[in-house]
Amino acid sequence: MTDIPLLKSRLPGLRIEDHPTLVRQKSRDFFWYSPVLKRQLDHLTADCVIFVRTIEDVVEALAACYALGVPVTPRGAGTGNYGQAMPLAGGAILDLSGMDKVLSIAPGRIVAEAGAVIADIDRRCQAQSGQELRLHPSTAKTATIGGFVAGGSGGVGSISWGGLRDFGNIIRLKVVTMEAEPRLLDLQGEDLHKVSHAYGTNGIIVECEMPLAPAYDWIDVIVGFDTLGAAAAFANNLGEADGILKKQLAVVAAPAAHDCFNRHRRWLPRDKHVACAMVAPQGYDAFLTLARRDKGAQLLFSSHDLPAPERKGLPEIYELGWNHTTLRALKVDPAITYLQTLYPFPNQLALVDKLHALFGDEVVAHLEFVRFDGRITCFGLPLVRFTTEARLDEIVRIHEEAGVPVFNPHRYTLEEGGMKQTDAAQLAFKREADPKGLLNPGKMIAWDDPGYDYASGRTYLFKGMQQAAE
Amino acid sequence: MTDIPLLKSRLPGLRIEDHPTLVRQKSRDFFWYSPVLKRQLDHLTADCVIFVRTIEDVVEALAACYALGVPVTPRGAGTGNYGQAMPLAGGAILDLSGMDKVLSIAPGRIVAEAGAVIADIDRRCQAQSGQELRLHPSTAKTATIGGFVAGGSGGVGSISWGGLRDFGNIIRLKVVTMEAEPRLLDLQGEDLHKVSHAYGTNGIIVECEMPLAPAYDWIDVIVGFDTLGAAAAFANNLGEADGILKKQLAVVAAPAAHDCFNRHRRWLPRDKHVACAMVAPQGYDAFLTLARRDKGAQLLFSSHDLPAPERKGLPEIYELGWNHTTLRALKVDPAITYLQTLYPFPNQLALVDKLHALFGDEVVAHLEFVRFDGRITCFGLPLVRFTTEARLDEIVRIHEEAGVPVFNPHRYTLEEGGMKQTDAAQLAFKREADPKGLLNPGKMIAWDDPGYDYASGRTYLFKGMQQAAE
Numbered sequence: 015m016t017d018i019p020l021l022k023s024r025l026p027g028l029r030i031e032d033h034p035t036l037v038r039q040k041s042r043d044f045f046w047y048s049p050v051l052k053r054q055l056d057h058l059t060a061d062c063v064i065f066v067r068t069i070e071d072v073v074e075a076l077a078a079c080y081a082l083g084v085p086v087t088p089r090g091a092g093t094g095n096y097g098q099a100m101p102l103a104g105g106a107i108l109d110l111s112g113m114d115k116v117l118s119i120a121p122g123r124i125v126a127e128a129g130a131v132i133a134d135i136d137r138r139c140q141a142q143s144g145q146e147l148r149l150h151p152s153t154a155k156t157a158t159i160g161g162f163v164a165g166g167s168g169g170v171g172s173i174s175w176g177g178l179r180d181f182g183n184i185i186r187l188k189v190v191t192m193e194a195e196p197r198l199l200d201l202q203g204e205d206l207h208k209v210s211h212a213y214g215t216n217g218i219i220v221e222c223e224m225p226l227a228p229a230y231d232w233i234d235v236i237v238g239f240d241t242l243g244a245a246a247a248f249a250n251n252l253g254e255a256d257g258i259l260k261k262q263l264a265v266v267a268a269p270a271a272h273d274c275f276n277r278h279r280r281w282l283p284r285d286k287h288v289a290c291a292m293v294a295p296q297g298y299d300a301f302l303t304l305a306r307r308d309k310g311a312q313l314l315f316s317s318h319d320l321p322a323p324e325r326k327g328l329p330e331i332y333e334l335g336w337n338h339t340t341l342r343a344l345k346v347d348p349a350i351t352y353l354q355t356l357y358p359f360p361n362q363l364a365l366v367d368k369l370h371a372l373f374g375d376e377v378v379a380h381l382e383f384v385r386f387d388g389r390i391t392c393f394g395l396p397l398v399r400f401t402t403e404a405r406l407d408e409i410v411r412i413h414e415e416a417g418v419p420v421f422n423p424h425r426y427t428l429e430e431g432g433m434k435q436t437d438a439a440q441l442a443f444k445r446e447a448d449p450k451g452l453l454n455p456g457k458m459i460a461w462d463d464p465g466y467d468y469a470s471g472r473t474y475l476f477k478g479m480q481q482a483a484e
Numbered sequence: 485m486t487d488i489p490l491l492k493s494r495l496p497g498l499r500i501e502d503h504p505t506l507v508r509q510k511s512r513d514f515f516w517y518s519p520v521l522k523r524q525l526d527h528l529t530a531d532c533v534i535f536v537r538t539i540e541d542v543v544e545a546l547a548a549c550y551a552l553g554v555p556v557t558p559r560g561a562g563t564g565n566y567g568q569a570m571p572l573a574g575g576a577i578l579d580l581s582g583m584d585k586v587l588s589i590a591p592g593r594i595v596a597e598a599g600a601v602i603a604d605i606d607r608r609c610q611a612q613s614g615q616e617l618r619l620h621p622s623t624a625k626t627a628t629i630g631g632f633v634a635g636g637s638g639g640v641g642s643i644s645w646g647g648l649r650d651f652g653n654i655i656r657l658k659v660v661t662m663e664a665e666p667r668l669l670d671l672q673g674e675d676l677h678k679v680s681h682a683y684g685t686n687g688i689i690v691e692c693e694m695p696l697a698p699a700y701d702w703i704d705v706i707v708g709f710d711t712l713g714a715a716a717a718f719a720n721n722l723g724e725a726d727g728i729l730k731k732q733l734a735v736v737a738a739p740a741a742h743d744c745f746n747r748h749r750r751w752l753p754r755d756k757h758v759a760c761a762m763v764a765p766q767g768y769d770a771f772l773t774l775a776r777r778d779k780g781a782q783l784l785f786s787s788h789d790l791p792a793p794e795r796k797g798l799p800e801i802y803e804l805g806w807n808h809t810t811l812r813a814l815k816v817d818p819a820i821t822y823l824q825t826l827y828p829f830p831n832q833l834a835l836v837d838k839l840h841a842l843f844g845d846e847v848v849a850h851l852e853f854v855r856f857d858g859r860i861t862c863f864g865l866p867l868v869r870f871t872t873e874a875r876l877d878e879i880v881r882i883h884e885e886a887g888v889p890v891f892n893p894h895r896y897t898l899e900e901g902g903m904k905q906t907d908a909a910q911l912a913f914k915r916e917a918d919p920k921g922l923l924n925p926g927k928m929i930a931w932d933d934p935g936y937d938y939a940s941g942r943t944y945l946f947k948g949m950q951q952a953a954e
Contacts, residue, residue, distance in 0.1 A: 121614065122700055122729075122766035144591060144614070145698075148727075176726025182770035183727035203773035225727075225766040228615075228698045230592055254858025256646025257618075257653035257695075259592075296592035296695040300652035303673035360830075388724025390858045 016061035016084050016105055024078040025064070028071055030106075032062040040107045043092040043099040047340055049351055049400050050424035051097050060087060060101040067112040069190065069198060069220050076196045076218065079106055080450060086192065087454045088214035090129055090161025093153040095337055096433070097426035098165035098213040102456035110160055113220060119143055123185055125223045128160025135159060136229070145226035148175040149183060152336035160219045163187065163210055167421075167433055167475055170292075170332040171227070172384040173253060173263045178210055179476045188221035191447040199447075204479070208443045211434045211476045215454045215461070217447040230294045232261050234331035236278065236315035237305055238286035242267045242379055244310045245287040246366045246392070251304065252291060253383045253390035258301055259294035264335040266290065267370070267379040270397055274342040277328050281315040287379075288314065290331050336395065339380050343397045351406070354421040355394035355413055356473065357381070362391045365418055372416070375399065377409060394418065419473035429459045429468065436460040436468045437478030486531035486554050486575055494548040495534070498541055500576075502532040510577045513562040513569040517810055519821055519870050520894035521567050530557060530571040537582040539660065539668060539690050546666045546688065549576055550920060556662065557924045558684035560599055560631025563623040565807055566903075567896035568635035568683040572926035580630055583690060589613050593655060595693045598630025605629060606699070615696035618645040619653060622806035630689045633657065633680055637891075637903055637945055640762075640802040642854035643723060643733040645697070648680060649946045658691035661917040669917075674949070678913045681904045681946045685924045685931070687917040700764045702731050704801035706748065706785035707775055708756035712737045712849055714780045715757040716836045716862070721774065722761065723853045723860035728771055729764035734805040736760065737840070737849040740867055744812040747798050751785040757849075758784065760801050806865065809850050813867045821876070824891040825864035825883055826943065827851070832861045835888055842886070845869065847879060864888070889943035899929045899938065906930040906938045907948030 018032050031037065041059040045051040061084075064075045079086050085105030092099050101107060113129035116138050124147070126135050132154040136146045149171040151157050157166075163184060168177030175183060184206050189199045199217065201208060209216050239245040245265045253263055265287065266274075272284040282288065293301045298318060305311045317325060334342070343350040357365045370379050378397040383390060398409060403424075410420045421432040428434040441460050447453075451461055460466045468478065488502050501507065511529040515521040531554075534545045549556050555575030562569050571577060583599035586608045594617070596605050602624040606616040619641040621627050627636075633654060638647030645653060654676050659669045669687065671678060679686050709715040715735045723733055735757065736744075742754040752758065763771045768788060775781045787795060804812070813820040827835045840849050848867040853860060868879060873894075880890045891902040898904040911930050917923075921931055930936045938948065 122698070122764055180727035181725060181773055182729070182767040185766060185769065202769050204776075225729075228592070255651060256855040256858060257650035259652070259695075294592055296655060297652040299655065299672050303651055306674075385726040388726060388860045 017082065018062050021062065021078060021082060021084060021106070024082070025074060028075060029065040030062050031065070034059070037061065037063055037107070040089060040092070040109060041101050043094045043097060044337070045095065045097040045100055045426070047095045047337065047344065047351065048424045050403055050406065051426055055097055055100045055426065058100055058102065059104070060107045061104050063107040063109050065109045065112055069188070072108070072190045072218055072220055073196045073198070075108060076190055076192045077194065079452060080192050080194060080196070083450065083452065085452045085455050088164070088218050090158030091131065091153070091156045093151065093157045094161065094165045095423050096165065096431045098457070099161070100426065105452070108218065110218075110220070111158060117221070119145070122226050123223060124226055125221065126159050127221055128219045129158045131155070132157050132159055132162065139226055140229045144229050146229035147171070148225055148227045149178065152332055152338035154332070159222050159224065163222055164214050164219055165211060167211065168384060169336050170262050172382070173260045174385065175227070176385045177475070182225060184210060184222070185225055186223035187219055189217035189219055189447075191217050192453050193449060207476065207479045208440065211428075213428060213454050213457045215428070215448065215458045216440070216444050217453070230296070232292040233295055233298050234315070234317040235291050235293060235301065235313065236281065236331070237289045238283065238312045238314040239289070239310050240285070240287070242287045242370050243363065243367050245289050246363055246381060248308050248311055249289045249381065249383050249392070250363060250390060251308070252289070252301070255300070255304060258297040258304070261292040261294070262332045262335055263289070263291045263383040264339070265379065265381040265383070265392075266339060270343060270378045270380070274339065274346050275334050278315060278334070286312070286314065290334055292331050336382060340395060340397065349400050351398050351400045352423065353394065353396050353398060353410065353413070354423050355396065356419045356421070357392050357394060358417065358419070359386065359389040359391040361417070365416065366392070368416060369413065369418060372412065373409070421475060427457055427459050429466070432472065432474060434476045435474035435478035439479035487552065488532050491532065491548060491552060491554060491576070494552070495544055498545060499535040500532055501535070504529070507531065507533055507577070510559060510562070510579060511571050513564045513567065514807070515565065515567040515570050515896070517565045517807065517814065517822065518894045520873055520876065521896055525567055525570045525896065528570055528572065529574075530577045531574050533577040533579050535579045535582055539658070542578070542660045542688055542690055543666045543668070545576075545578060546660055546662045547664065549922060550662050550664060550666070553920065553922065555922050555925050558634070558688050560628030561601065561623070561626045563621065563627040564631065564635045565893050566635065566901045568927070569631070570896065575922070578688065580688075580690070581628060587691070589615070592696055593693060594696055595691065596629050597691055598689045599628050601625070602627050602629055602632065609696055610699045614699050616699040617641070618695055618697045619648065622802055622808040624802070629692050629694065633692055634684050634689055635681060637681065638854060639806050640732050641697070642852070643730045644855065646855045647945065652695060654680060654692070655695055656693035657689050659687035659689055659917075661687050662923050663919060677946065677949045678910065683898060683924050683927045685898070685918065685928045686910070686914050687923070700766075702762040703765055703768050704785070704787040705761050705763060705771065705783065706751065706801070707759045708753065708782045708784045709759070709780050710755070710757070712757045712840050713833065713837050715759050716833055716851060718778050718781055719759045719851065719853050719862070720833060720860060721778075722759070722771070725770070725774060728767040728774070731762040731764070732802045732805055733759070733761045733853040734809070735849065735851040735853070735862075736809060740813060740848045740850070744809065744816050745804050748785060748804070756782070756784065760804055762801050806852060810865060810867065819870050821868050821870045822893065823864065823866050823868055823880065823883070824893050825866065825888045826891070827862045827864060827888055829856065829859040829861040831887070835886065836862070838886060839883065839888060842882065843879070891945060897927055897929045899936070902942065902944060904946045905944035905948035909949035
């Protein structure tokens with residue numbers, strides 16, 4: 015149990031809260047999307063919350079916690095789904111949301127503090143320079159850029175730019191280590207892998223330099239199809255249409271689109287499988303041409319044709335995608351949960367059909383098309399009717415046996431989640447940056463279990479540092 | 485033979501020149517890159533040149549030529565290599581270079597007259613809005629946008645955006661038909677195929693609306709390798725790196741880079757196969773990281789590290805690519821000619837190696853990496869040591885038998901060039917737009933030979949209109 019009076023006395027300049035209601039509120043992220051994580055993590059709470067506003071605050075806070083042996087779990091807005099911000103060992107939540115300044119905007123790049131909210135960054139960039147971030151999660155309106163880099167993998171924009179794991183999608187990070195005298199590291203290139211998608215286990219991200227893309231008045235469209243296969247094939251075609259700039263491209267199987275997208279429901283017949291996309295206005299005519307070529311396609315919704323008053327109150331299309339699809343399904347049916355899967359190129363369409371046939375209503379297809387290693391393919395974020403944990407594990411196994419790797423959102427460790435591969439290089443860096451193992455403890459198996467075999471053959475989105483460099 | 489006094493009397497407001505030197509100069513494009521076309525077309529000349537400055541001028545000129553039965557061959561800057569601007573049947577050259585106005589610039593799009601020079605468009609867009617054209621030929625400094633649309637296929641920018649055949653890379657075209665009363669057509673969507681890459685056989689393009697991309701201070705880099713295979717693999721990797729924005733990405737085999745790129749020669753060891761790229765500054769660190777990962781890669785040249793005085797006089801990297809590579813080789817050795825080939829995904833690297841081994845020094849590899857149907861692959865524009873036309877045809881056949889389609893730049897018809905597939909729909913449009921067959925006569929086999937089988941199985945870059953729509 016953290017000695018809070020002592021901690022406060024060491025950090026007289028910082029706001030530290032220990033009111034249980036507030037601490038519990040700040041000790042929760044969106045882990046509850048998973049019934050498994052909900053069972054495992056729901057009771058957890060930190061002992062206090064430290065609010066920081068500057069890099070110096072972070073350095074001070076980490077030095078004091080290091081001296082006192084207080085575990086530190088960093089937190090942005092707490093919108094992660096894999097439990098990245100859940101404090102497994104009590105201690106302090108380090109709330110970075112006060113570090114929210116945009117520091118500079120230039121052609122193609124922005125520097126912002128880690129706690130800056132993504133939508134705020136985009137508003138600033140759009141107003142000042144007609145630019146916006148390449149990538150953001152569907153939670154852009156609340157999520158912070160630092161939290162995204164620390165635990166996101168991609169999202170809106172990935173159809174054009176790939177994911178955060180791809181070099182070039184993060185330019186530079188400033189990171190504070192947790193040592194007797196915390197150091198401020200400036201990481202670029204290969205070193206970005208030390209902290210990207212590491213849940214803050216290897217240092218606290220305090221500043222992010224990110225690439226920008228041009229901001230357009232993206233047009234939201236929904237196209238309907240009689241079969242899931244037809245919707246997926248259309249989305250794949252649209253994805254592969256190199257001349258049509260897209261920001262988002264998803265497919266949701268019937269009847270989930272109608273049932274879950276309540277504000278758009280009047281446009282969505284219940285039996286239609288839909289492709290939802292954001293298209294740059296200069297490519298809208300080309301998009302319509304492609305849609306007309308597809309005999310099975312029916313344009314159900316287009317923000318281009320909608321009078322402004324009717325657009326009011328409608329969520330943007332990206333807020334029907336990624337984990338917002340899951341969220342909307344959960345609101346309709348609390349028994350719904352989800353998976354995160356990868357349909358490997360070039361068999362993505364056949365595999366989508368195969369799994370759809372295999373599971374029927376138990377696993378409702380939700381596909382997110384992306385650029386992946388230079389090709390178009392799709393992730394799955396299927397809506398799963400949850401019965402038991404054993405059945406959920408079985409559904410995971412059936413996917414993997416079919417050749418569809420699962421990044422299991424019902425596991426809170428980096429390795430079991432499947433996003434981040436740890437290795438000796440990663441571990442060596444953690445020994446330097448967090449020698450006492452106080453940063454977000456319990457999230458990296460390789461740290462806690464010296465016998466852990468990180469050389470396993472499974473698919474990781476963020477490859478181990480050594481493997482990546484070889 | 486054109487009755488020039490009569491034509492002049494019908495077009496009192498237009499400048500019409502018939503001085504043989506001027507007419508011959510305006511009757512030539514870059515057809516002479518091909519020894520075959522040089523033999524076939526070198527003697528050709530039109531009878532006169534009509535200079536136009538407005539759409540009304542074009543309408544008047546076409547009406548008069550229609551009435552008098554004068555063939556009309558449109559011309560921008562005459563930088564095409566397939567003989568697109570060569571007048572096969574005398575008549576008039578319609579010089580559109582006076583129609584050079586930029587009409588409007590908006591986020592993501594520009595409208596320009598057909599005769600506007602591409603580099604001028606880019607300068608205007610860059611200055612006014614930080615934007616530039618997505619695609620341009622290596623001849624951007626002289627080529628016109630209309631000529632590019634009428635006979636180009638892609639080029640600089642294709643590594644990010646694909647080609648002109650891809651929907652979205654041309655937004656809208658205004659075209660004047662050649663009838664008793666010429667019509668001004670506004671073509672979008674499916675209809676763009678009527679005139680894109682049709683050499684002006686289906687109407688005269690007078691205005692182009694094109695998509696724009698953000699303009700960056702692109703960094704020119706050249707990376708050296710000991711083997712062609714290593715250079716091609718690196719370029720393919722860089723192409724597939726979704727987070728690294730590129731504008732140009734080519735590979736040139738040793739010793740051609742050293743021998744032909746004279747201004748860059750001091751950086752280029754003769755035995756190095758090179759990858760030449762333009763990288764966005766926000767991706768430069770990521771590019772360096774990728775290059776460092778490749779044990780065989782050696783950064784030979786980077787404009788990033790070059791003091792401004794040393795950059796003076798150096799051509800931009802894109803002027804070492806596409807047909808500028810051919811041009812530079814031709815200057816060194818007039819016996820060089822070239823081919824244009826496609827290495828189909830996913831076997832591009834194996835096929836590059838195979839053909840390199842097959843031909844040795846007779847066919848020196850020059851690869852241009854592009855996005856093609858949503859994947860990264862490469863075109864070949866190999867430097868061919870020309871001996872006889874029979875051997876050239878044999879080299880073409882060997883490529884095609886190996887699974888590498890050739891868009892034969894030693895043929896001046898649309899069909900034999902292999903870029904443009906004609907079909908009944910295309911032909912029906914030509915019947916409407918050019919009922920007398922006076923537009924660029926002799927370039928469309930399907931028009932001249934009613935028995936022509938346009939359903940052949942060969943690979944066309946611009947698919948027939950019917951096939952595309954099916």
